[in-house]
């Protein structure tokens with residue numbers, strides 16, 4: 001099997017690593033350069049996108065911000081999974097919100113803003129405080145505003161109007177501010193014949209809008225709610241592949257915040273903590289193979305490595321730690337890799353995380369220690 005992945009970042013890289021034992025070969029389309037590259041070495045491959053599409057058995061994506069003309073060519077080939085509709089919904093908050101409504105899954109009240117009049121209507125409809133998000137191109141908390149008081153309306157409108165003017169088809173989605181207790185996500189896979197396997201929920205900690213820590217959690221009631229919402233969204237899209245749903249947990253009731261039509265950072269823990277990792281299950285799904293098991297095999301957390309390209313040797317000596325570098329050039333705040341930390345029980349996991357935090361710089365690894373202490 002040969003799979004072409006749209007996007008050539010760490011998710012394509014980890015798919016390639018997971019596909020090798022199943023004899024699934026990957027090439028990747030670098031959206032920035034338009035080149036077809038090897039997902040591990042980034043070496044140039046082949047003769048452009050049309051040729052790569054022809055050679056592939058299956059085409060999939062690791063990234064939702066893909067030019068629509070590229071998506072359309074891939075769709076026409078009949079080889080693209082999950083679907084261009086799913087990828088477009090993941091890259092446009094307007095489409096995402098409409099999808100959640102169609103699937104009848106709970107999400108924050110919202111209003112789409114294209115003009116100053118819409119902004120006034122949004123304030124009436126949604127109320128204050130509200131969170132305002134650019135509909136296109138926003139991720140990891142970028143392109144967002146918080147409106148707490150009427151006195152801030154004009155200043156925020158000026159910034160939003162500039163954002164709308166900057167990008168064709170841009171708009172702003174106003175959302176009610178959700179007083180959540182925590183953020184959790186569900187990663188799961190749907191196969192070609194409609195079978196669904198979901199992983200245990202992960203509890204996620206964001207620092208400055210970027211995921212810093214994810215821990216697999218066992219909570220039967222919450223898991224059932226999340227799985228029902230996952231199933232509704234996946235079936236609405238007739239989805240094939242791995243899909244992630246991010247939720248706000250408000251006193252035990254889940255609201256979907258966003259969807260990611262792809263393998264997800266909050267599912268990286270599955271590489272060491274689940275029977276089959278999310279990357280392998282995505283490939284199994286899109287290649288029409290049976291899905292692998294998703295059960296938790298041991299308590300696991302994932303710590304993102306942000307803006308660092310080296311770790312102390314002592315982390316390699318800590319047997320609970322499994323390091324995954326992405327081979328990227330160092331930039332402040334950039335996701336450079338992650339560390340999966342495993343243990344036999346939650347108390348031991350907490351101790352291993354504290355031990356890890358003791359060896360690391362707090363700015364590159366925020367939130368590890370304080371959240372580790374909450375686990376035991």
Ligand code: AMP
Pocket residue numbers: 108131133138139140141142175176177178179180183206209257258
């Ligand atoms: P997003 O890009 O939608 O994931 O938003 C980035 C972060 O902003 C989320 O992880 C939340 O911590 C926070 N956030 C987003 N939407 C809301 C909301 N409606 N209410 C409260 N916090 C929010």
